[in-house]
Structure formats: C-alpha cells, structure tokens
Amino acid sequence: MEIPYKIYLSESELPKAWYNLRADMVNKPAPLLDPQTHQPMTAKDLEGVFCEELIKQELDETTAYIPIPTEIRDFYKMYRPAPLIRAYCLEKKLGTPAKIYYKFEGNNTSGSHKLNSAIAQAYYAKQQGLKGVTTETGAGQWGTALSMACSYFGLDCKVYMVKCSYEQKPFRREVMRTYGATVTPSPSMNTAVGRKILEAHPGTSGSLGCAISEAVEVASTTPGYRYVLGSVLNQVMLHQSVIGLETKAALDKYNVKADIIIGCAGGGSNLGGLIAPFVGEKLRGEADYRIIAVEPSSCPSLTRGKYVYDYCDTGMVCPLSKMYTLGSGYIPAPNHAGGLRYHGMNSTLSQLYADGLMEAVSVKQTEVFEAAEYFARIEGILPAPESSHAIKVAMDEARKCKETGEEKTIVFGLTGTGYFDMYAYEKFHDGKMEDYVPTDEELKKGLANLPQV
Amino acid sequence: MEIPYKIYLSESELPKAWYNLRADMVNKPAPLLDPQTHQPMTAKDLEGVFCEELIKQELDETTAYIPIPTEIRDFYKMYRPAPLIRAYCLEKKLGTPAKIYYKFEGNNTSGSHKLNSAIAQAYYAKQQGLKGVTTETGAGQWGTALSMACSYFGLDCKVYMVKCSYEQKPFRREVMRTYGATVTPSPSMNTAVGRKILEAHPGTSGSLGCAISEAVEVASTTPGYRYVLGSVLNQVMLHQSVIGLETKAALDKYNVKADIIIGCAGGGSNLGGLIAPFVGEKLRGEADYRIIAVEPSSCPSLTRGKYVYDYCDTGMVCPLSKMYTLGSGYIPAPNHAGGLRYHGMNSTLSQLYADGLMEAVSVKQTEVFEAAEYFARIEGILPAPESSHAIKVAMDEARKCKETGEEKTIVFGLTGTGYFDMYAYEKFHDGKMEDYVPTDEELKKGLANLPQV
Numbered sequence: 007m008e009i010p011y012k013i014y015l016s017e018s019e020l021p022k023a024w025y026n027l028r029a030d031m032v033n034k035p036a037p038l039l040d041p042q043t044h045q046p047m048t049a050k051d052l053e054g055v056f057c058e059e060l061i062k063q064e065l066d067e068t069t070a071y072i073p074i075p076t077e078i079r080d081f082y083k084m085y086r087p088a089p090l091i092r093a094y095c096l097e098k099k100l101g102t103p104a105k106i107y108y109k110f111e112g113n114n115t116s117g118s119h120k121l122n123s124a125i126a127q128a129y130y131a132k133q134q135g136l137k138g139v140t141t142e143t144g145a146g147q148w149g150t151a152l153s154m155a156c157s158y159f160g161l162d163c164k165v166y167m168v169k170c171s172y173e174q175k176p177f178r179r180e181v182m183r184t185y186g187a188t189v190t191p192s193p194s195m196n197t198a199v200g201r202k203i204l205e206a207h208p209g210t211s212g213s214l215g216c217a218i219s220e221a222v223e224v225a226s227t228t229p230g231y232r233y234v235l236g237s238v239l240n241q242v243m244l245h246q247s248v249i250g251l252e253t254k255a256a257l258d259k260y261n262v263k264a265d266i267i268i269g270c271a272g273g274g275s276n277l278g279g280l281i282a283p284f285v286g287e288k289l290r291g292e293a294d295y296r297i298i299a300v301e302p303s304s305c306p307s308l309t310r311g312k313y314v315y316d317y318c319d320t321g322m323v324c325p326l327s328k329m330y331t332l333g334s335g336y337i338p339a340p341n342h343a344g345g346l347r348y349h350g351m352n353s354t355l356s357q358l359y360a361d362g363l364m365e366a367v368s369v370k371q372t373e374v375f376e377a378a379e380y381f382a383r384i385e386g387i388l389p390a391p392e393s394s395h396a397i398k399v400a401m402d403e404a405r406k407c408k409e410t411g412e413e414k415t416i417v418f419g420l421t422g423t424g425y426f427d428m429y430a431y432e433k434f435h436d437g438k439m440e441d442y443v444p445t446d447e448e449l450k451k452g453l454a455n456l457p458q459v
Numbered sequence: 460m461e462i463p464y465k466i467y468l469s470e471s472e473l474p475k476a477w478y479n480l481r482a483d484m485v486n487k488p489a490p491l492l493d494p495q496t497h498q499p500m501t502a503k504d505l506e507g508v509f510c511e512e513l514i515k516q517e518l519d520e521t522t523a524y525i526p527i528p529t530e531i532r533d534f535y536k537m538y539r540p541a542p543l544i545r546a547y548c549l550e551k552k553l554g555t556p557a558k559i560y561y562k563f564e565g566n567n568t569s570g571s572h573k574l575n576s577a578i579a580q581a582y583y584a585k586q587q588g589l590k591g592v593t594t595e596t597g598a599g600q601w602g603t604a605l606s607m608a609c610s611y612f613g614l615d616c617k618v619y620m621v622k623c624s625y626e627q628k629p630f631r632r633e634v635m636r637t638y639g640a641t642v643t644p645s646p647s648m649n650t651a652v653g654r655k656i657l658e659a660h661p662g663t664s665g666s667l668g669c670a671i672s673e674a675v676e677v678a679s680t681t682p683g684y685r686y687v688l689g690s691v692l693n694q695v696m697l698h699q700s701v702i703g704l705e706t707k708a709a710l711d712k713y714n715v716k717a718d719i720i721i722g723c724a725g726g727g728s729n730l731g732g733l734i735a736p737f738v739g740e741k742l743r744g745e746a747d748y749r750i751i752a753v754e755p756s757s758c759p760s761l762t763r764g765k766y767v768y769d770y771c772d773t774g775m776v777c778p779l780s781k782m783y784t785l786g787s788g789y790i791p792a793p794n795h796a797g798g799l800r801y802h803g804m805n806s807t808l809s810q811l812y813a814d815g816l817m818e819a820v821s822v823k824q825t826e827v828f829e830a831a832e833y834f835a836r837i838e839g840i841l842p843a844p845e846s847s848h849a850i851k852v853a854m855d856e857a858r859k860c861k862e863t864g865e866e867k868t869i870v871f872g873l874t875g876t877g878y879f880d881m882y883a884y885e886k887f888h889d890g891k892m893e894d895y896v897p898t899d900e901e902l903k904k905g906l907a908n909l910p911q912v
Contacts, residue, residue, distance in 0.1 A: 083464040177881035428630035
C-alpha cells in the first residue's frame with residue numbers, strides 16, 4: 007500500500023478514550039507529596055488549587071482508558087486528527103535508507119499540541135461551575151491554547167507569562183488578547199511570591215517555575231478560580247496521549263512498525279503523550295521500541311539532573327514530585343526554546359527513564375536551529391525551537407542509518423510551528439545565538455536546596 | 460451522509476490539471492497591451508520579463524485544462540489537498556439555518572494560498588534554467604511563499620516588500636530569510652523607478668504597484684532573472700484554480716450544492732481560483748451561483764473604480780490591462796490587509812464583473828476585524844485580515860438567512876492565517892484602528908492619469 011505524504015485519520019477514527027500509561031506500569035511513578043508534611047497528597051489536599059475531575063485523573067493509576075467527553079471530541083474535530091507526515095523530501099535530501107515520519111501538531115492557532123490538554127482542562131473547569139482559571143506560559147503556546155479553550159467555553163483566563171518570552175514574543179500576548187485572556191509578565195508585583203522572587207533575583211528573566219508559583223497563588227486566593235498547568239502533571243500527559251494514539255493508529259493502518267520514537271522534553275507532556283501507547287506495548291511485552299527524549303543542553307534535567315523529590319515550582323508552594331530535577335531554584339539561561347526551560351520532568355517519564363525504558367540526549371541551541379532551518383527548507387514547515395530538538399536527533403539517527411545502511415523507521419513529534427519565534431531565528435541568522443551549557447558547579451548550586459524527604 | 464468538520468480529499472484526489480476559466484468564457488478578458496505602442500502583447504514582447512512557460516499560460520484562452528507537472532503535484536502533497544471545513548460552531552453561534560463552509564488555505568508556512576502559484580512559477584523558472592526570480596510582496600504572504608518555493612528548487616529569490624508591511628511585519632522578513640531570500644523595503648533607492656517614486660512622494664509607505672515596478676526593473680536588467688507576480692495575472696488565477704477544483708470536488712463528494720460563494724479580492728487570484736469551476740458551470744448553463752467579491756472600502760477597485768485600460772504598476776513600466784482600476788497612481792491608505800492594497804483587479808474577474816456574473820461589496824477595516832475576532836473565538840482559526848473580509852460578508856449572509864429562514868449553503872475562501880498580523884490586531888484591541896473611505900475627489904485624482912487607449 008502506497009503511503010501518502012500525509013496520513014489523515016478520519017474524524018470517526020479520533021480516539022474515544024485517553025490512554026493512562028500508569029495503569030500498565032509495574033513501577034508506578036512516586037506520588038505527589040504535601041510540601042509541608044511530606045505526606046502523599048490526597049484529592050482533598052489538591053481541591054483548593056485544581057479542578058475536581060482533573061485531580062481524579064491526576065491520582066488515577068489503575069484505569070487504562072478514560073473516555074473523552076463528547077464536548078471535547080467535538081472541539082478536537084476542529085483541528086484533529088492531526089496528520090502523520092511521511093518526510094519523503096527529507097529522506098531524499100539526507101540520502102538515508104531510514105523512513106522518517108512526524109506527527110505534526112502545529113495545525114491550530116495555538117501552534118502546538120498544547121490545545122489537546124487546554125480544551126480538556128477548560129471543559130472540566132466549566133463543568134465544575136468555575137468562573138475562570140489561572141496559568142503560566144513559557145513560549146506562549148500553552149497560554150494561547152488555554153485562552154482559546156477558555157474563550158470557547160466562556161471562562162475567564164489569567165496568564166502569567168515568563169518575562170523573557172513576554173519580551174521576545176510580543177505578538178503572542180496579542181493572540182491571547184484576541185481570545186480574551188489577560189497576560190502578565192512573570193515574575194510580577196501582583197503576587198506575594200512574585201515580589202519575593204524579584205527581591206531575591208532583581209532583573210530576572212523569569213522561568214516556568216516562577217510563573218507557576220504566581221498563577222497558583224492567584225488561583226488559590228481568588229474565589230471561583232482554579233489553577234491549570236500545561237505540562238509536567240500526569241493529567242496533562244493523559245490528555246496528550248491522543249497524540250500517540252493517533253500516531254499508532256495511523257502507523258497500524260499502513261502496517262508500519264516504528265523502530266525509534268523521538269520527542270522533545272520540557273515538562274514532558276508532549277513526549278509522554280506521543281510515546282504512551284508505544285511504551286504500553288513495551289511494558290506488556292508486545293513490541294519493542296527505542297524511545298529518545300531530547301532536551302536542551304542549557305536545561306538538562308534528565309541527562310544531568312538528580313532523581314529525587316523536589317518542588318514543582320520556584321516559589322515552593324506546589325506539591326513535591328519525585329522527578330529528574332535541576333533543583334527548583336535553577337533558573338535556566340534564556341534559551342529560545344522557552345517551552346523547555348523547566349527544571350524538572352514529569353514523574354511518569356522520570357520513572358520510565360530510571361527504569362531504562364527511555365533514553366535521553368541533550369543538544370545545543372545553535373545545532374537545533376541549524377536542523378530547524380534545514381528542515382524548514384526541505385519539508386516546508388517552519389518548526390518551533392522546542393520541536394526542533396526532536397528534528398535534530400531524528401536527522402542524526404537518519405544519518406546513522408545512511409552509514410550503516412539500516413532501513414529503520416523513525417517517528418518523531420513535531421509539536422508546533424515557529425511563527426512566533428522569529429526573534430530567535432533572527433538571532434540565529436545574525437550569528438548572535440549563544441550556546442549555553444551549565445558547569446557542574448552551577449548544577450550543584452541548583453541542587454543545593456532540595457527538600458529533605 | 461454525515462458531513463465531517465473537515466473534509467480532506469485524499470492525495471489521489473488532488474487535481475491533475477488546473478482549470479483555465481477563460482476557455483469557457485464567451486466574452487474573453489481584453490488582451491494585455493504594450494505600454495508604449497498600445498498593441499496587444501505577444502509572447503515575444505513578454506520574454507524579457509516573464510518565464511516562457513508562464514507566458515504561454517498567460518496568453519492561453521482556449522485550453523480548458525492544463526496538466527499540473529508531477530514535480531508541482533509532489534510539492535502540493537506536502538500541504539494539499541487543503542481542508543474544506545464545515546463551520547458547525549459558527550452556524551450554531553449565529554443561530555442561522557445557513558450551512559457555512561470555508562476552504563482553508565492557511566495550513567502551510569506561507570500562511571496562505573499563495574504557495575499554490577509560487578511553486579508553479581518557481582518550477583517553470585527552474586525548467587528554463589534561470590538563476591533566480593524577483594517579485595513584490597504586500598502583506599508578505601506571497602514573498603514567503605515564493606521564498607519557500609525557490610528554496611525547494613534551489614533558485615535565488617529577491618523580494619521587494621511594500622514599506623508599510625515591512626515595518627508592520629518584521630518577522631515576515633525573517634521567515635523569508637529562513638528560506639534564503641533577500642528582502643528590500645519598497646520603494647527603495649536600489650532601482651531607477653524606486654528613486655523616481657521616492658522623489659515624487661517622499662516618505663511614502665509604498666504600495667503593491669510601486670513594488671511591482673521595482674521588481675520588474677531588477678528582473679529585466681539582471682541576466683538569468685525573471686519577474687514573477689503573486690496575483691493579478693491570469694497565470695496566477697490558473698494555478699489558484701486548484702482551490703476551486705478541490706472545493707468543488709469536496710462538495711460534490713458529499714452532494715452539497717453551494718448557493719453563495721464569497722472571496723476577498725485584492726489582485727483577484729484567490730477569488731478567481733476559488734470561483735473558477737463554479738463560474739465555469741454557470742457559463743455552461745449547468746448550475747447557478749451567487750458569487751461575491753469582497754474588497755476593502757479603502758481600496759474599492761470593483762465597487763468604485765473604472766473599467767478601462769490601465770498600468771498594472773505605479774511606475775508604468777508593466778503592460779496595460781483592461782480592468783477595474785482606481786488608477787495606477789492611486790496609493791491606498793495603509794489598510795492592515797496589505798494583500799488587498801492594489802489599485803486594479805485581474806482582467807478575467809473584471810470581465811466577469813462587467814458581464815454581471817459576479818457581485819462586489821466593500822467593507823470597512825474595523826468591521827472586518829470585529830468579524831475576524833468573532834470567528835477566531837468560535838472556529839479557533841485566527842484569520843488573516845485579508846481573509847476576514849470574506850468572513851465578514853459570509854457572516855452577514857448567514858444572518859440574513861436567520862431573518863428569512865432560508866437554509867442557504869454559503870462557501871467562502873479562508874485564504875490564510877493572521878499570525879504575522881498581530882500588530883494590526885493590537886491596534887484593533889487598543890481602539891486605534893481607523894476606517895478609511897476615499898472621497899469621490901480623491902478617486903477622481905487617482906483616475907486622472909489613465910493611459911489614452
């Protein structure tokens with residue numbers, strides 16, 4: 007059967023349930039702990055911050071398939087199923103015998119996969135009768151996605167945007183405004199935690215960790231509001247499983263078996279969503295795959311971090327999660343892949359990595375942009391800096407196949423487009439982009455204040 | 460048969476030939492005339508400026524179907540067939556019995572339909588053994604599309620970008636640079652015609668007409684280069700017929716008969732491409748449709764222009780075309796829909812309009828942005844200002860159906876996304892957007908220097 011350039015599943019083939027990988031894991035991810043008592047968080051403990059149904063999903067380690075509500079599936083139909091694209095042109099240009107596929111999540115206004123979870127979270131907030139939600143955003147993709155989702159369901163949306171992204175991406179703010187959201191650069195003077203961070207680090211360019219602390223504070227002190235998060239949490243990884251389920255369905259439809267699956271890793275939700283059904287098969291002994299997480303060398307939580315309990319946010323108000331972390335006080339250099347500037351990693355992915363079920367590599371910023379531009383010129387799509395981390399490693403693997411003559415099938419996640427990242431591309435074109443690799447000393451400093459669990 | 464949210468044709472259903480509407484017209488569009496002698500231009504006359512194969516297509520009034528070369532179809536497969544989307548959410552929100560469909564051309568990095576012709580023109584330039592091409596761009600979508608196409612075929616690409624767009628859209632330039640193009644704000648001091656325009660209108664924000672003059676001059680004075688144009692010409696309308704052919708195939712597949720077809724009109728290529736097969740049926744007496752062209756009230760060539768021979772460019776170096784025009788000296792107010800700031804209209808569309816086969820309306824900038832934001836919040840897609848002209852009128856027609864209770868089927872062209880137009884959205888949000896409607900006196904002035912044919 008000839009494989010088209012773009013495999014589009016029909017809307018009836020859209021997954022009817024999300025897949026909860028934890029149900030198939032023998033070594034479950036460690037539970038969230040209360041930041042004060044260090045006891046496992048219960049649903050009740052989380053109620054002040056999160057929506058009820060999302061807490062259930064967060065804590066559910068046994069239900070393998072969780073039905074996707076009709077209202078969410080209807081919204082998904084506006085931009086899903088997303089295409090699985092066969093990179094014929096890239097293969098030809100590289101002269102590789104490898105077969106390269108990428109799951110493209112950029113065909114929606116948020117420009118990324120973030121919308122998959124945003125619409126779910128907004129739906130549950132609406133169901134609960136809330137007035138609005140608060141959140142953080144790095145590169146701005148999550149904030150855009152959430153503002154779209156809130157606008158659809160008529161919810162108010164307050165976004166705390168990492169300051170360096172806020173400045174680098176003025177137009178992202180305007181997109182969120184188009185969807186009716188309010189956007190505040192973080193750290194801000196609006197919150198107690200923001201004022202504290204600014205006092206300790208005057209002039210800081212912010213981080214996802216800081217912005218999370220601010221958004222959580224606002225949610226927990228404003229009646230009718232809850233906090234929602236675009237990555238890191240297992241509920242988000244659950245919603246993102248729609249990526250992997252569609253990818254697997256599309257491959258199965260054409261009898262294609264993947265050998266290597268590659269994704270970029272910030273907080274871990276896109277990677278976790280992409281690989282979930284494949285890792286499920288691996289765990290059940292039905293198939294084997296090489297899984298590769300790609301992170302920026304400036305924020306190397308998997309490759310150079312520690313697997314311990316840590317705060318999810320810089321302000322230390324969130325629950326503790328056992329994860330690969332650089333320390334919640336680590337503020338990464340202003341890498342242009344804002345979505346990957348997070349000190350930790352989703353706890354499920356951390357467990358998979360600790361168990362040897364997943365590999366990880368880190369790559370430098372300039373080589374990522376070289377790969378991004380190469381890819382854009384061949385495949386047409388101008389990728390987000392985050393996604394380009396996966397492109398870089400997929401191309402490396404394809405080149406290895408050229409050397410060895412192996413016809414491997416490589417699948418990677420192209421999480422989004424770079425239309426709002428042209429400032430970064432400009433720096434790259436002007437030769438003004440710098441690579442940053444933290445020294446061991448710097449990493450030690452970040453890990454000095456871990457909670458004693 | 461239930462109609463999905465998005466109708467995707469398969470790659471094998473991608474049209475194998477473009478449709479040349481002129482072959483079915485009894486009243487053919489008037490020929491291009493030499494600007495000096497006022498005699499019809501022959502292929503030989505055009506050779507110094509245009510690619511040979513494209514000249515053939517420009518002058519061909521008899522071949523109804525012109526095969527799409529395999530190399531172009533292969534490129535098309537990277538982003539086509541484009542979806543025809545049923546606007547279920549918009550219908551519900553408007554409470555209209557009308558059925559609304561839109562053909563979405565924004566799912567590619569150029570962000571618009573422009574790529575359909577760019578890749579064709581780059582292909583023929585490459586076939587002819589040229590070194591590179593020159594062009595103009597308004598909003599930047601055409602320049603981006605051409606730079607992508609040139610990069611794919613390894614051609615050099617020199618873009619003259621209308622100055623006000625160059626300033627409003629700095630990131631557009633960076634996208635073109637990513638694809639290896641050079642971008643110059645127009646009018647510039649690089650060309651004789653640019654220097655002349657700057658002398659006559661110091662501080663001008665430029666226009667498509669000016670930029671065309673500059674690009675033509677560079678092409679005709681640089682060995683191995685030709686000029687390519689993103690709209691206005693009949694060859695472009697020919698390539699864009701792929702939009703209409705796919706739209707009609709998708710509607711036919713689900714037994715849907717359109718009543719009204721709506722498109723925005725700048726130079727006319729997207730509108731011409733969308734309506735071509737439908738007008739063909741109308742001309743052959745096989746079906747009837749209302750066709751509506753929508754233009755900005757600040758540049759109302761169809762609704763307030765004159766149907767006469769005029770220069771295609773401000774510098775008066777291009778051939779004369781018989782068209783609805785505001786005069787080649789008319790410099791439109793800096794409307795944010797840069798792609799619609801052209802003084803004239805494609806000659807085929809002009810003939811159709813003169814023959815009563817098409818209607819035209821003009822709409823004001825702020826009401827267009829109101830419609831754009833409304834649409835974005837309901838249908839998710841953040842539209843380009845140009846495309847939003849069609850949205851505005853489609854919504855007006857759907858509201859009329861609500862009043863009358865008629866279940867009309869409305870199809871409109873959503874030509875592109877507004878991701879690079881956030882400066883305009885910002886002005887709109889800040890209440891700083893102005894409507895501009897030229898006075899009769901101003902229009903008279905623009906039409907004062909028509910060529911005496």
